[in-house]
Amino acid sequence: MKSIDEMLDAVAKNMQAAPPAKNIHIKKSSEKSPAAVKAPEKTDKIKSLPEYDSLTLSLAKEIAYAVEKAAEQLGVSVVTAVVNEGTNLVLLHAMDDSYIASVRAAQDKAYTAAALKMPTDAALRESRGGSLDGFTNGNGILLLGGGEPLMKGKRLFGAVGVSGGTKEQDILLSRLGERYFRARIK
Secondary structure, three states: OOHHHHHHHHHHHHHHHOOOOOOOOOOOOOOOOOOOOOOOOOOOHHOOOEEEEEOOHHHHHHHHHHHHHHHHHHOOOOEEEEEEEEOEEEEEEOOOOOOOOOHHHHHHHHHHHHHHHHOHHHHHHHHOOOOOOOOOOEOOEEOOOOOOEEEEEEEEEEEEEEEOOHHHHHHHHHHHHHHHHHHHHH
């Protein structure tokens, strides 16, 4: 299986060759388990793309495209939601054959990650005896893995939520989206 570094390099290469709107396919890995994945800071190919200074629709599209290409490598169809710092939906991207239920789940994961300024899997752990003890799902809060805040330093830009795979796949893909964001933001 490819590492997140390799996935990001493949996505960056394809993004330089053609805009995300084109239907570009990356060969799927025969290994579908996200077991041994390391998280990058920045890859050379992504560093060569121009940087953003805010979470724009264009950057949200790039994040969703990066998540989609990585999901294809894992053999899953997911929904990706990107919200801004005010938790307003910027982009909702559903891959072909993704679950209908994943649409709301991805939005709620993104909302939760931005509202709590923490990954949703961490919020779930904290709701079980930690700093969020007793915190429950509802009113847009979804304590399941797959939501990552998009931050630089202490500044919140928004969040990404991914739903449609296993909890491990959703966490992996949302982290990839967050790492892609950090590689592209000034």
